[in-house]
Amino acid sequence: MAPTGVDKHRWWKDAVVYQVYPASFLDTNGDGWGDVPGITAKLDYLKDLGVDIIWVSPIYKSPQIDMGYDISDYKDIDPAYGSLEDVDELIKELKKRDMKLMMDLVVNHTSDQHSWFLESRSSKDNPKRDWYIWKPAKYDADGNREPPNNWAMILGEANSAWTWDEKTQEYYLSLFTSEQPDLNWENPELRAAVHDVMRFWLERGCSGFRMDVINLISKVQDFPDAEVTVKSHKYQPGDKYYANGPRLHEFLKEINKKVLSQYDTITVGEMPFVRDEDEIIRIVGSEEQELNMIFSFDIVDIDNAPGDFKLALHPWDARDLRRIVTRLQRLMIDRDGWNSLFVENHDQPRSVSRFCDDSDEWRDTGAKLLCLMQTTLGGTVYVYQGEELGMRNIPPEWDPREYKDVETINYWKKMNAKHPNDKEKLNEARKIMQKKARDNARTPMQWSAEPNAGFCNLAGERGPWMRVIDDYKTVNAAAQVYNIVVGQMSVWQFWQRALRHRKQHKDVFVYGDFAPVGDESPSVFAYKRWSEHEAFVSVLNFSGEEIEWDIPADVGVERWVAGNYTADEDVDKPKEGKLTLGPWEGLLGQCRVG
Ligand code: TEU
Ligand code: CA
Numbered sequence: 270m271a272p273t274g275v276d277k278h279r280w281w282k283d284a285v286v287y288q289v290y291p292a293s294f295l296d297t298n299g300d301g302w303g304d305v306p307g308i309t310a311k312l313d314y315l316k317d318l319g320v321d322i323i324w325v326s327p328i329y330k331s332p333q334i335d336m337g338y339d340i341s342d343y344k345d346i347d348p349a350y351g352s353l354e355d356v357d358e359l360i361k362e363l364k365k366r367d368m369k370l371m372m373d374l375v376v377n378h379t380s381d382q383h384s385w386f387l388e389s390r391s392s393k394d395n396p397k398r399d400w401y402i403w404k405p406a407k408y409d410a411d412g413n414r415e416p417p418n419n420w421a422m423i424l425g426e427a428n429s430a431w432t433w434d435e436k437t438q439e440y441y442l443s444l445f446t447s448e449q450p451d452l453n454w455e456n457p458e459l460r461a462a463v464h465d466v467m468r469f470w471l472e473r474g475c476s477g478f479r480m481d482v483i484n485l486i487s488k489v490q491d492f493p494d495a496e497v498t499v500k501s502h503k504y505q506p507g508d509k510y511y512a513n514g515p516r517l518h519e520f521l522k523e524i525n526k527k528v529l530s531q532y533d534t535i536t537v538g539e540m541p542f543v544r545d546e547d548e549i550i551r552i553v554g555s556e557e558q559e560l561n562m563i564f565s566f567d568i569v570d571i572d573n574a575p576g577d578f579k580l581a582l583h584p585w586d587a588r589d590l591r592r593i594v595t596r597l598q599r600l601m602i603d604r605d606g607w608n609s610l611f612v613e614n615h616d617q618p619r620s621v622s623r624f625c626d627d628s629d630e631w632r633d634t635g636a637k638l639l640c641l642m643q644t645t646l647g648g649t650v651y652v653y654q655g656e657e658l659g660m661r662n663i664p665p666e667w668d669p670r671e672y673k674d675v676e677t678i679n680y681w682k683k684m685n686a687k688h689p690n691d692k693e694k695l696n697e698a699r700k701i702m703q704k705k706a707r708d709n710a711r712t713p714m715q716w717s718a719e720p721n722a723g724f725c726n727l728a729g730e731r732g733p734w735m736r737v738i739d740d741y742k743t744v745n746a747a748a749q750v751y752n753i754v755v756g757q758m759s760v761w762q763f764w765q766r767a768l769r770h771r772k773q774h775k776d777v778f779v780y781g782d783f784a785p786v787g788d789e790s791p792s793v794f795a796y797k798r799w800s801e802h803e804a805f806v807s808v809l810n811f812s813g814e815e816i817e818w819d820i821p822a823d824v825g826v827e828r829w830v831a832g833n834y835t836a837d838e839d840v841d842k843p844k845e846g847k848l849t850l851g852p853w854e855g856l857l858g859q860c861r862v863g
Contacts, residue, residue, distance in 0.1 A: 281477070281535035281561055282607065283779045284321040285768055286371065286651045290615045291328050291350055292336060292734060293713045294654060296725035301733045303713075303724070305351035309359045314746070316366050318657055318761070319768030322535065323363070324371040324479045326615055328356070332382050334448040335424065335675055336615075336711070337373075338481060339380035343466040353473075360474040369476035371535060376463045377482045378449040385462075386450050393437050400459045401450050402442035404431070404492065416440050419494045420507030422447075424676040426683040427502045444485065444511065446675055454486045454520055467528045477535035480560070483521070484540040484552075487514030499576060506577070512542035518551055521559040530558070537609055537649075538563045542577075546600055553606040562607040562649060567593040569617050572705075580680050580701050586791040587811040594794070598647055598783040608648025612639055613656045618709040622662035625853050626813055632659055632744075634853045636760045637833035638809055641855040644767040645778055645798060645807045652764070654714055658749055659760040662709040664739060669699060671736050677706040713737045717747040758836040770831070776800040786824055792816045793850065797824065797860065804860040805830075810850040818848045825861035832856040 295307030305328060315323065327337030328350040337347070346352055363370055379386055388397040404417035416431035417440055423430075424445045431440040432447040442451040452459055467478065488511045495505040521538075529536060540563045543549060552559045571589055574581035601608045612620040621627050625635025636659025643650055663671065669681050681698065688694035702708075713733045716723030722741035725733050738744075749759035758766070771778045777800045786795040792812035798805050806824050810816050820826060822845065829840035833855045840856060842848060850856070 277555075277780060279561075281322075282649055283772065283775045284369075284535070284649060285319055286322045286324055286535075286649060287315055287318070287320040288614060288651060288653045289323050289325045290654055290711060291325055293711055293724070295714065295716065296733070299726040299731075300349070301725050301731040302349045304349070305346065305355035305359055309355070309362050312362055312366055312368065314750070316368065317750075318652075318765050319772070320368070320652070322369045322371055322476065324537075324651070325373065327373045327375055332380055332448065334380070334446060338375050338445070339378075339382075339449045340375055341380040341382040342384075344469055357473070364474070369535070370474070371477045371479055371537075372470050372475045373481060374467065374478040374483075375481040376452060376466070377485045378443070378445060378451045381443075381448045381450055389450075390434055390437060390441070393439070399456050400453055400462075402453050402488070403434075403437075403439045404442075405439055406433070418492050418507070419497075419503070419505050420444070420492075420510070421502065421504035424679065426676075426679040427499075427504055429504050430507065442488075451488075452486070454516070455490070460520065460523065464524065464528050467524070471528070471532045471534070476533070477561075478537075480536065480538045482541065483538040483560075484513050484517060484543060484563075485511050486520055487511075487516040489514055508542040513540075513545075513548055518559065521552065522557075525558045525560075534561075535649075536560045536562075540564060541566050546604075549600065550604045550606050553601075555605045555607070562609045564609055564611065564614075565597060567597065568612055569614075572623070580676075580705055582701060582704060587794040587809075588789050588791055590811060591785055591789060591794045591796075594646065594796070595783070595785050598796075601647065602782060608646070609651055610643050610646050610648045611651040611653070612643060613653040613710060614651070615653070615710050616707050618705055618707075619660055619662045620656060621659050622709070623704070624811065627661040631813065631853055632661065633760055634833050635659070637763045638811070638853050638855040640760070640764050640767050641807060641831070641833060641857060642794075642809055644764075644771045645805065645857060646796075647779060647781065647783055647798070649779075650768070650771070653710065655710070657761050657764045658715060658744060658746055660712075660715060660744060661738060661740065663703060663706075663712065665700070665703050667703075667736070669702065672702060672706055672708045673735050674707045674711065677702055677708055680706075708735070711735060715741040715745040717745050718742045723747070756836055762836075763833070767831070774803060774805070777803050777805055787818065787821050790816075790818070793818050799860070799862065802862060804862050806858045806860050807855065808848065808850065808858070809855040810853060813852045815852060816850045818850055820845050820848050824858075826858040827861060829856050829858045 289308055292303045294303040296303050297306045328346050329340045330342035330345045330347045331337045331340050385397050385400050388395050389401045407415040409415055416429040420430040422428045430444050432443045433440055444451055495507040538560045553562050571585045572583045573579050574583045620639050621636045684698040713724035721733050722737045749761035777798050781798045781800040784797050786797050793810050795808040826844040829842050832840040
């Protein structure tokens with residue numbers, strides 16, 4: 270613990286961040302593609318919800334192979350999204366409302382259309398050759414050409430992570446897709462070029478960065494083969510050799526020293542594959558001068574199959590949630606780090622469909638249960654667009670052709686190649702897509718009951734780039750923000766109230782202490798949060814069953830101040846003894862202090 274008396278409050282700790290997935294947010298010119306003016310148009314909506322900062326997924330020039338995570342020019346905006354002037358306007362309008370902008374910094378790789386890569390691949394002696402990771406082929410005993418090692422591609426359904434370049438007769442590393450070559454961070458000129466990109470955006474008025482897979486930038490330099498962990502595959506997960514590699518901390522400290530320390534920024538590093546506590550604290554520890562916080566994948570990996578397979582199904586229950594949340598909450602408190610809180614983003618299915626029940630009967634309750642959890646844990650809250658409405662996954666009936674994500678398309682192709690005409694296997698694959706594909710969170714935002722959910726203007730020739738979920742007539746922002754029914758609260762209004770309450774009691778919810786409460790239960794996850802002056806308890810039933818829960822005597826509930834079954838701020842429930850919780854019911858209680 271840091272010495273007492275040190276002020277731990279920071280604007281980026283108690284701020285609420287809202288992630289905009291720009292292609293699906295709001296289309297203002299009728300081309301079916303969301304745009305920057307669409308974001309600017311909705312700032313009042315976000316401000317009303319309680320948002321302080323927006324993080325916009327990549328809007329830079331891009332061939333859109335991976336929805337902008339393949340950047341071909343870091344200093345320009347893709348015409349589909351608008352122009353640099355539109356971004357200046359967005360920043361101006363944000364500032365007027367005392368809000369901030371975070372850009373998505375994708376610098377583990379670029380697009381294969383970036384001028385750096387075009388130069389790099391033009392010849393072996395090009396000055397930028399070394400800005401990417403090039404290696405000669407290997408040959409097997411029969412003289413067949415093989416990639417330099419056995420690493421598998423992340424979005425390419427277990428193909429090789431290396432792509433062959435005919436012209437210069439070498440392989441380049443491309444961990445995500447062939448169109449996303451990995452940058453070589455060993456090269457100091459490349460690092461300086463990245464620093465320059467960061468300064469460009471900070472000078473323009475952005476306030477920080479979400480850093481895409483930033484823990485993959487340092488690779489073990491002899492590029493060893495990965496252990497064979499997936500026997501059925503030729504290529505193997507190589508994360509041991511590229512996640513949190515040997516020079517990661519050096520590179521992050523350099524970014525901090527040369528760029529971030531000159532500005533007042535918020536930084537969050539997206540970090541898949543990291544579980545080690547020392548490693549996490551080395552990045553987010555308050556004395557470390559690296560990043561403010563990271564996105565840990567523990568909660569969103571909860572239903573991965575053993576071996577970390579995401580496109581698979583795996584059972585979980587409230588005990589897993591309790592173990593994961595407790596570990597991260599305690600780690601940050603005990604070792605002076607900082608958490609980010611998220612259950613949804615553009616790479617994950619919708620949280621209400623995944624963790625609760627998205628049927629018409631329980632969708633509203635489930636979305637509020639998750640809100641109750643997100644707004645009462647310690648750390649910086651991230652809300653993903655549509656989460657505040659309880660938007661659902663794609664319905665099971667949709668044809669696989671409605672899925673647009675490169676990862677899903679590769680998966681579906683692979684499954685069809687592997688099991689041609691095997692109805693059962695292909696149905697299983699479709700089920701997995703419907704439950705886990707990234708597309709689930711990428712459908713257009715549901716603004717209203719108007720055609721195309723109000724996402725795109727009817728005057729346009731083309732419809733939305735991705736199909737709108739059919740339930741938009743009932744699940745939409747207009748209905749939830751303006752349809753005020755006395756005694757009822759929409760998911761949106763519940764979020765609004767919860768965020769306000771969180772800020773009013775930030776010493777507890779943002780900065781306070783944490784302990785799980787009661788016995789481990791497969792259904793109920795309960796925890797206490799407290800400061801010197803106040804204490805609260807959250808009791809969350811993560812099951813579709815009615816449950817009796819014994820309130821531990823020392824919790825000391827004085828009043829149930831919120832719950833997802835009622836709009837009341839004084840919920841009539843027992844304060845000691847046995848508490849009956851309905852399906853997906855969550856309660857927040859104010860407790861005696863000490
Ligand atoms: O994601 C990185 C990542 O490793 C995962 O979230 C991955 O996309 C997921 O497990 C696959 O199902 C980031 C971006 O958020 C993602 O959209 C990009 O595709 C990826 O990096 C490459 O830039
Ligand atoms: Ca548009």
